[in-house]
Amino acid sequence: MSVKILTVVGARPQFIKAAAVSRAIRETDGLAEVMIHTGQHFDANMSDLFFEELSIPKPKHHLDINGGGHGDMTGRMLMAIEPILLAEKPDWVVVYGDTNSTLAGSLAAAKLHIPVAHVEAGLRSFNRRMPEELNRIVTDHLSTLHFCPTATAIANLAAEGVTEGVHHVGDVMYDATMFALEKAETGSGILAELQLEPGQYALATVHRAENTDDPERLRDVVKFLLEQARGRTVVLPLHPRTRHAAARLGVSLDGLRIIEPVGYLDMAKLLHHATEVYTDSGGLQKEAYFHRVPCVTLRDETEWTETVASGWNRLWKGPVKSVRRDINEYGTGRAAHDVVRLLGSCAPR
Ligand code: UDP
Numbered sequence: 001m002s003v004k005i006l007t008v009v010g011a012r013p014q015f016i017k018a019a020a021v022s023r024a025i026r027e028t029d030g031l032a033e034v035m036i037h038t039g040q041h042f043d044a045n046m047s048d049l050f051f052e053e054l055s056i057p058k059p060k061h062h063l064d065i066n067g068g069g070h071g072d073m074t075g076r077m078l079m080a081i082e083p084i085l086l087a088e089k090p091d092w093v094v095v096y097g098d099t100n101s102t103l104a105g106s107l108a109a110a111k112l113h114i115p116v117a118h119v120e121a122g123l124r125s126f127n128r129r130m131p132e133e134l135n136r137i138v139t140d141h142l143s144t145l146h147f148c149p150t151a152t153a154i155a156n157l158a159a160e161g162v163t164e165g166v167h168h169v170g171d172v173m174y175d176a177t178m179f180a181l182e183k184a185e186t187g188s189g190i191l192a193e194l195q196l197e198p199g200q201y202a203l204a205t206v207h208r209a210e211n212t213d214d215p216e217r218l219r220d221v222v223k224f225l226l227e228q229a230r231g232r233t234v235v236l237p238l239h240p241r242t243r244h245a246a247a248r249l250g251v252s253l254d255g256l257r258i259i260e261p262v263g264y265l266d267m268a269k270l271l272h273h274a275t276e277v278y279t280d281s282g283g284l285q286k287e288a289y290f291h292r293v294p295c296v297t298l299r300d301e302t303e304w305t306e307t308v309a310s311g312w313n314r315l316w317k318g319p320v321k322s323v324r325r326d327i328n329e330y331g332t333g334r335a336a337h338d339v340v341r342l343l344g345s346c347a348p349r
Contacts (some may be wrong), residue, residue, distance in 0.1 A: 003347040005033045006109075007080065009059075010040030010101030013052060013173075013283045016264060017096045017119060019054035020175040020336035028340050030047050034058040036090055038077050038101040039066050041300075043240060049263040054179070070100060070131055077104030085112050092117050096131035097137060097282075102139050110142040117343060119172060119237035122147035122153025122162075123282075123303035130210060131207065145346060147339050149173075150329045152305055165346070169338040170331020173283055177290040178333040186266035191269060193237065194259065198273035202228055203293075204256070207239035208280040211298060213251075215249040220248075221298050224316060225278060226255045235270060235277070237261045285313050289327060 005025060009018045025033045037059035041047050051058065063080045065073060081104055093109035094117045097198065106116045118139050119270035125133050140146060140162060148154045157166055191198065197278070206212065211221050228234050235257045246253055262270065268291075270324045271277065277288040280298040285307050288295035295313040307313035311324035312322055331338075 001094070002032045004029050004088070004090045005031060005094055005343060006085065006088055006114075007035045007094045008038065008101055008105030009035065009096060009293045010038030010065075010077075011097075011099045012041050012046050012289045013281075014096040014099065014101065015041075015047065015050035015054065015056060015340065016176045016276055016283065017172045018094075019050070019056045020172045020179065021094070021119065021339050022056055023179075024340040025334040027337075028334060028344065031340060031344055033057075034061075035082060036061040036063065036081060036091065036105070038080075038104065039103050040073070040099060041201070042066050042067050043261070046240070046262065053265055054176070055265050062248055074104050076181070078108050080310055081105060081108040082112065085109060085114055085184045090114060092145075092343055094119060094343070095143075098123070098139070100131075100135065102137040106139040106142045111200040115144040116142055117145035117147065117339075118143040118224065119339060120153075121166070122148045122150075122155075122157040124153075125303050126302050127301055130208075145342060147172075147335075147342070150304075150306055150330075165277055167338070167342055168329075170329070170335035171253045171286060172288055172302055172335045172339065174330045176264070177287055179345075180264055180268040181272070184265040184272065188269035189264045190262060190266040191273060194237070195344055196233065196259070196270075196273075201233040201257070202276040202278065203270050203274040204228075204236045204278040205239065205281050205284055206232050206236070206242050206279070206298060207243075208299070212242050212245035217253070218242075218245060218249060218251050221280075222251055222253060222256075223243060228276075228278060229255050229343060232275075235259060236276075237267070237270075272296045286330065290330075290347045293326075307331050315325050315337040 025031045065076045095105040096119045109116045127292045144165050144167045237259050272291045277295040284306050289312045298316050306327050310327045311321035
């Protein structure tokens, strides 16, 4: 009998992570996957494009839930996910990262006594004002299997008393980068389209509530980016939340090269040929390292502390390190296969 995995995704970084695991599931005998897309991210270039480019099968269940406050969105997701879990009766519910979709998926499953597996478990910023931090903590404490990308993540879980079912598998985003790298070099025409020369521009992304929701903070971030843009192009694929916040708060983005959010292959190409990355994204901090591009993180702390310790990343107000070293913890591009092997071998029945 095959092990039935029910995957809950909803936001862009989750499509990227789930793509790697979903591919490994399809390559493994005895496992079957059903996917729920909560609808948290819904724009074509934040959702559909990723399913196409990363060859993710169309989700069986699309909830179309987005907008509203955190409680509203999470509550509607819980209500919609519960009957699906009752009907599908999966062996595992697999959730990714730290969004409201992660929280709703794990809580709905745990309440029905369906075991939860958390991919990217154990990350902590130790800043409970971040909605992501709360989602991660609750999800980790509801999960049976914890797939950790780093040794720090394992130590964070241990400090909270979570030691069972904890596995250091590496980072499934590294698998995704490996998948995209070659395809992007030949398949993406983004540099020509934007008339950019390799090595002649920097790349930025900004989307976290802590940067977009506070006018003073958003102005500070934009000021920093504009300083970097003196004499050089800074390309900013603009997240819808940031676009709305800048318009609402009257923050001008003139001086930055604003483009629409791009697909994963265009992003890989842009990243690969950038001189530097400025970002508040968790995923991009690591991807910058995967592409060996130095990164400045537009936050006061990071969950990916090894990127800073290795000298490849620094906090925007933190010290500059001159020596860089490699990071070994992210694995060899086979993290998704380890996740799938463990889901198969630890299945509860
Ligand atoms: N990304 C992308 N297109 C963009 C901006 C980001 O494909 O226009 C990718 C990026 O390469 C990374 C992921 O989206 O893999 C990061 O997502 P996001 O910054 O939304 O979330 P976080 O990583 O902070 O959870």
